[in-house]
Every structure is written in structure tokens, then in C-alpha cells.
Amino acid sequence: MSKARTSPVRSAAAHAILITYTVVALFPVLVIIINSFKERRAIFRSPLSLPNAESFSLIGYDTVLAQGDFLLYFQNSLIVTVMSITGVLLFGAMAAFALAEYRFRGNPLMALYLALGIMIPIRLGTVAILQMMVAGGLVNTLTALILVYTAQGLPLAIFILSEFMKQVSDDLKNAGRMDGLSEYRIFFRLVLPLVRPAMATVAVFTMIPIWNDLWFPLILAPAESTKTITLGAQVFIGQFVTNWNAVLAALSLAILPVLILYLIFSRQLIRGITSGAVK
Amino acid sequence: MGSLRLENIRKSFGKVEVLKGIDLEVKDGEFVIFVGPSGCGKSTLLRVIAGLEDATSGNVLIDGEAVDHVPPAKRGIAMVFQSYALYPHLNVRDNMGLGLKQAGRPKAEIGERVAVASKMLGLDKYLDRRPAELSGGQRQRVAIGRAIVRSPKLFLFDEPLSNLDAALRVNTRLEIAKLHRELSATMIYVTHDQVEAMTLADRIAILNEGRIEQVGTPMELYNRPANLFVAGFIGSPKMNFIPAATLRDGGASTVGIRPEHITVDAQEGRWKGTVLHAEHLGADTILYLDTEQAGFLTVRLFGEHRFGTDDVLYATPQPERIYRFDDDGKAIA
Ligand SMILES: Nc1ncnc2c1ncn2[C@@H]1O[C@H](COP(=O)(O)OP(=O)(O)OP(=O)(O)O)[C@@H](O)[C@H]1O
Ligand SMILES: [Mg+2]
Numbered sequence: 001m002s003k004a005r006t007s008p009v010r011s012a013a014a015h016a017i018l019i020t021y022t023v024v025a026l027f028p029v030l031v032i033i034i035n036s037f038k039e040r041r042a043i044f045r046s047p048l049s050l051p052n053a054e055s056f057s058l059i060g061y062d063t064v065l066a067q068g069d070f071l072l073y074f075q076n077s078l079i080v081t082v083m084s085i086t087g088v089l090l091f092g093a094m095a096a097f098a099l100a101e102y103r104f105r106g107n108p109l110m111a112l113y114l115a116l117g118i119m120i121p122i123r124l125g126t127v128a129i130l131q132m133m134v135a136g137g138l139v140n141t142l143t144a145l146i147l148v149y150t151a152q153g154l155p156l157a158i159f160i161l162s163e164f165m166k167q168v169s170d171d172l173k174n175a176g177r178m179d180g181l182s183e184y185r186i187f188f189r190l191v192l193p194l195v196r197p198a199m200a201t202v203a204v205f206t207m208i209p210i211w212n213d214l215w216f217p218l219i220l221a222p223a224e225s226t227k228t229i230t231l232g233a234q235v236f237i238g239q240f241v242t243n244w245n246a247v248l249a250a251l252s253l254a255i256l257p258v259l260i261l262y263l264i265f266s267r268q269l270i271r272g273i274t275s276g277a278v279k
Numbered sequence: 280m281g282s283l284r285l286e287n288i289r290k291s292f293g294k295v296e297v298l299k300g301i302d303l304e305v306k307d308g309e310f311v312i313f314v315g316p317s318g319c320g321k322s323t324l325l326r327v328i329a330g331l332e333d334a335t336s337g338n339v340l341i342d343g344e345a346v347d348h349v350p351p352a353k354r355g356i357a358m359v360f361q362s363y364a365l366y367p368h369l370n371v372r373d374n375m376g377l378g379l380k381q382a383g384r385p386k387a388e389i390g391e392r393v394a395v396a397s398k399m400l401g402l403d404k405y406l407d408r409r410p411a412e413l414s415g416g417q418r419q420r421v422a423i424g425r426a427i428v429r430s431p432k433l434f435l436f437d438e439p440l441s442n443l444d445a446a447l448r449v450n451t452r453l454e455i456a457k458l459h460r461e462l463s464a465t466m467i468y469v470t471h472d473q474v475e476a477m478t479l480a481d482r483i484a485i486l487n488e489g490r491i492e493q494v495g496t497p498m499e500l501y502n503r504p505a506n507l508f509v510a511g512f513i514g515s516p517k518m519n520f521i522p523a524a525t526l527r528d529g530g531a532s533t534v535g536i537r538p539e540h541i542t543v544d545a546q547e548g549r550w551k552g553t554v555l556h557a558e559h560l561g562a563d564t565i566l567y568l569d570t571e572q573a574g575f576l577t578v579r580l581f582g583e584h585r586f587g588t589d590d591v592l593y594a595t596p597q598p599e600r601i602y603r604f605d606d607d608g609k610a611i612a
Binding site: 169171172174175176177178179180181189190193194 | 331350352353356357358360361363366367368378381382
């Protein structure tokens with residue numbers, strides 16, 4: 001192996017850069033979590049200090065949890081995110097398989113059309129989407145959000161997955177056909193398990209924007225019963241007074257589910273991201 | 280049970296025509312090998328026979344019945360792939376049994392057939408392993424086992440040995456020959472290794488650029504090549520081709536003589552030349568000569584010889600072993 005790769009100076013430099021980036025990325029999150037455990041005055045007096053015996057307070061969490069609807073918001077967010085990811089992965093993988101596996105007229109055009117969405121932000125179509133949802137009677141339903149997020153996630157999913165699926169051995173698929181497996185069995189049993197790392201990558205990249213989104217919940221589903229957690233946390237931000245304890249506590253809690261989902265996917269994710277490089 | 284007939288098979292990918300009208304008849308129980316240079320369409324033809332690819336035109340008949348609209352699994356064909364193509368999530372037993380299971384056969388029968396096949400191939404000990412836990416040779420045997428278990432009318436092999444090392448290749452080659460004798464099944468086998476082709480085949484079909492150049496038994500192809508391509512393809516080292524004009528041979532365009540059909544002598548002979556390079560292989564000695572009358576020649580001598588670089592020699596072709604080809608490369612009888 002080349003010496004350059006293992007030279008201590010280089011690896012120290014690489015680690016320094018990575019650690020710096022990690023600190024920069026985690027700092028805001030950490031500040032939010034720290035301050036969510038402090039009382040209001042302490043938050044403003046010294047936002048960077050850790051909570052001590054005097055400043056420690058759970059008032060934020062009390063407020064949030066006492067606000068009865070908070071669990072519902074949580075549940076809404078989870079439903080929307082999980083359903084959307086499921087939709088994106090299922091339909092994205094199916095479309096990707098069709099594009100990667102079958103020769104039909106217009107295949108390249110179709111691929112281009114489906115990939116176009118990567119470059120065009122879905123928010124540009126908000127007005128039309130709202131009109132559609134009104135016409136379909138879907139305003140203030142979670143279904144509206146799930147549909148929009150599935151559409152939003154599909155282009156990138158199809159793009160990434162079809163590249164991976166092209167690499168699955170033709171012989172393997174053909175062996176399945178010789179043994180009489182249906183195209184669905186070939187897709188679900190042979191191809192999908194082999195592109196699992198790519199699926200995890202897509203899942204994580206789709207999940208985070210959906211969980212964090214404020215725009216579509218505000219426009220399509222602002223009703224009390226369909227609020228998502230990001231939108232729900234806004235109730236503590238008032239025009240005149242903002243309940244910072246509650247806002248910070250709500251945000252801290254909101255991190256948890258994404259973190260858990262991420263941990264579930266992360267092992268596969270790392271393999272997916274590095275699979276191109278290490279081979 | 281297991282004859283195959285190909286009628287004018289053509290296959291195009293977009294504008295590129297890969298198979299340009301293939302006609303072939305394979306009798307029941309025959310072992311036919313397709314050889315040809317890389318990219319000549321061997322695998323494509325095999326996939327068309329298997330039904331994994333639709334021919335652009337032409338018919339495939341198995342046992343006299345057109346199967347053009349029959350799906351691969353229903354054609355009574357089993358195929359062994361170059362890359363093994365074992366199912367990574369199933370153990371050896373299930374890999375071999377999946378085809379039968381899909382066909383809805385009873386469990387007992389599947390178990391019995393898998394047992395027979397695994398015994399034949401010496402896979403008994405590995406039945407519960409996943410493909411990832413097997414060596415290359417074992418994987419290839421599982422792939423062959425998967426084909427045997429289905430007791431097909433027709434076996435298709437696509438370069439099954441090309442991923443194995445030399446020693447293993449010889450062993451597996453013998454195993455396939457034995458298999459053919461025991462099962463007396465019809466087999467079609469693709470390779471670009473001519474030793475494999477010559478040793479296994481009842482008949483060889485030589486493909487070039489999507490056409491069959493010649494079909495025949497190994498010795499027919501060796502002794503009576505139909506054209507320049509076949510003459511150059513069969514035999515190693517390659518046949519020497521000499522422009523007829525340099526030999527003042529009227530009526531032919533090219534003259535061919537195999538390296539093993541040339542004798543050399545230090546004193547006298549037809550063509551005088553110097554040795555450019557000598558390869559001593561023990562059983563054979565290969566000489567590369569630069570001759571005054573016939574240009575560059577490869578000569579294969581049997582046994583050990585003491586010739587070395589820059590020696591002056593006289594080479595003489597065996598007259599009854601000289602091949603002559605016309606302007607189109609066709610052999611002149
Ligand atoms: N799916 C495809 N789309 C377009 N062209 C193809 C496709 N499959 C094969 N070809 C072309 O058809 C030709 C024949 O391919 P094929 O795989 O049959 O060759 P082969 O004789 O098996 O070669 P090798 O000995 O290297 O395996 C090649 O030129 C190849 O580029
Ligand atoms: Mg091939």
C-alpha cells in the first residue's frame with residue numbers, strides 16, 4: 001500500500017478537518033439540548049454554560065408534555081415520515097427496477113423525466129398542489145402530506161436506486177427466470193436485498209427533510225388534529241412572548257425519533273456511501 | 280427427448296445486428312459446443328435458446344415444437360452461468376431445489392433429487408452452507424447441481440469454467456464429460472477455450488460476427504476447415520497462412536499449413552530460414568522461423584530438440600497437409 005495513505009501527518013490533518021466539521025455541525029444541537037434543561041433566566045444569562053443545581057429546570061418539558069396535543073403532533077410526524085419513506089422506497093425501487101432492467105421505447109426519456117424533479121423544488125408547485133388537495137378534499141389530512149412528500153422524495157430515490165440496480169448481476173436475475181420466479185419475486189427476493197445499502201441511503205436522505213418540513217404542514221394540514229411536531233412547536237413562539245423553555249424542549253424531543261431511525265439505517269447507510277469507493 | 284432446432288435466428292439490439300441468421304440442428308443426446316471470438320454473439324444465442332431474450336426473427340424448436348412464446352422456466356431447459364449466479368440468501372440445498380419448488384413438486388421428491396445431484400457432485404457436506412461460504416469450484420458445482428436437479432431436456436452452459444483456475448478447470452471438465460455420459464442429456468456449451476471445445480464436443484459450431492462459419496466434429500474442423508477463419512481458429516499454435524503468390528501457387532489466394540505439419544532439417548528442405556525464437560515445452564518444441572521463400576512460419580516439433588535462436592534450418596511442409604483458400608477465404612477442395 002502507498003505510504004501517503006497512512007502518513008500520520010495526513011491522517012492527523014484529515015481527522016482535524018473532520019473533527020472541526022463534527023463540532024460545527026453538532027454545536028447548535030448541543031446548545032439546544034443544554035438550554036432545554038435550564039430555567040428561562042439562565043438561558044439568556046449564559047447560554048453556553050451547562051445547567052447547574054441552581055439553573056437546572058424541567059419546566060420546558062413539563063409545559064410541552066402538559067400541552068395535551070403534543071403526543072398527537074409527535075404521532076402525526078411519525079406517521080407522515082414513515083409512510084412517506086415507505087412510499088418513496090417502494091415506488092422508487094419499482095420504477096428504478098423497470099428503468100434499469102427492461103428495454104422499452106422511451107426508457108431514457110422516462111428516466112430523464114423522473115430525474116428532473118431533483119432539480120426543480122416541489123415548493124414551486126405549492127399553489128397547484130393546494131388547489132388539487134382542495135379539489136380532492138384532502139386538506140387537513142395526513143394523506144395530503146404523505147402524497148406530497150412521496151412525490152418529493154421519488155426523483156432522487158429513482159436516480160440513485162436505478163444506478164445501483166444496473167450493477168446487480170444479469171446472470172442472477174436470469175437464473176431466477178430459469179427457475180420460474182416471477183418478476184416480482186426476482187425484484188423483492190433477489191434484487192432488493194442486494195441494493196439494501198442504497199435503500200438505506202435514500203431512506204435517510206428522504207427522511208430528514210420530511211421530518212423537518214414546516215412549509216407543507218402549514219399550508220396543507222394546519223388543523224389541530226393534523227399538526228406535525230415542527231408545526232406544533234410553533235405554538236410556543238408567540239408574537240409578543242416566546243416560551244423558550246418549551247420551544248427548546250420541544251425541539252430536543254423532536255430530535256429523538258430521527259435519531260432512532262437514523263441509527264436503524266446507519267450501518268447500511270455507511271456501506272451505501274462508501275460502496276463506490278471501497279471495492 | 281431433447282432435440283433442438285434453430286431456424287434463421289436473428290437478433291438486433293437497436294440498430295446493431297448481433298445474430299445474423301443462425302440455422303442449426305442439435306440431435307437428442309448430443310454435446311454441441313459454440314466457440315468463437317469475444318463478442319461474436321455466443322451468449323446472446325444461448326439466451327435466445329433459453330428464452331431470456333426474444334429473437335428479432337426466426338424460430339427455436341425443442342423436440343420439434345416451437346417454443347418462441349414459452350417462458351424460460353417452461354422450456355425444459357437448465358442453464359449454468361459463467362458467474363455461477365447462485366441465490367445469495369439461500370443455502371446450497373435450497374439453491375438447488377428452488378426450480379422444482381417453483382414448479383410445485385412435492386417436498387419429498389425435491390429432497391430426493393437434490394440428494395442424488397449433490398452425491399453426484401460431491402456436495403453432500405455443503406448442503407447447509409450459503410454460497411458465500413463456498414470456494415469458486417464448489418459454487419460452480421452447485422450451479423451445475425441446480426441444473427441437474429431439474430432433469431431438463433437440454434442443458435445450456437455459458438463459459439462455466441472460465442472463472443476457475445487451471446487445475447480445477449481440468450477436473451470440472453472431466454466431471455462435465457462424465458455427467459454427459461451418465462445423463463445422456465443434450466448439452467449446449469459456450470466457451471472460447473478450444474481445448475475445452477475439442478475435448479468435450481460431439482460437434483463444434485464456430486461462430487464469427489453473428490454467423491455460424493462451420494459445424495462439424497472436432498476432427499472434421501481440424502482436418503477440413505471450410506474457410507480461413509475456421510482454419511485459423513482451430514489448432515494451437517495457429518495455422519500458418521502464406522500468400523499464394525509468394526509460393527507461385529496459381530489458382531489459390533492463400534496457402535495454409537499447420538505448425539505440426541512442417542518438418543525441419545539442418546541440411547536440406549524446401550524453405551530455408553533462420554530461427555527467431557524457440558520455445559521448449561518438453562513434449563513440444565515450438566520454433567518461430569523467418570524463411571526466404573515463405574516468410575514467417577511457426578513450426579511445432581514433437582519432443583525435445585536442440586535448436587536455438589539464429590540457427591539456420593530447412594523447413595518442409597507435408598504435401599498432403601497443405602490447405603488452399605480462394606479469394607473469399609473459402610477452402611479449395
Ligand atoms: N443487452 C445488450 N444491449 C446491446 N448490445 C448487446 C447486449 N448484449 C450483448 N450485446 C452486444 O452483442 C454482441 C454479442 O454479445 P455476446 O455477449 O453474445 O458475446 P459473446 O460471444 O458471448 O462474447 P464473450 O465471449 O465475450 O462472452 C456484443 O457486441 C455486445 O456488445
Ligand atoms: Mg459471453
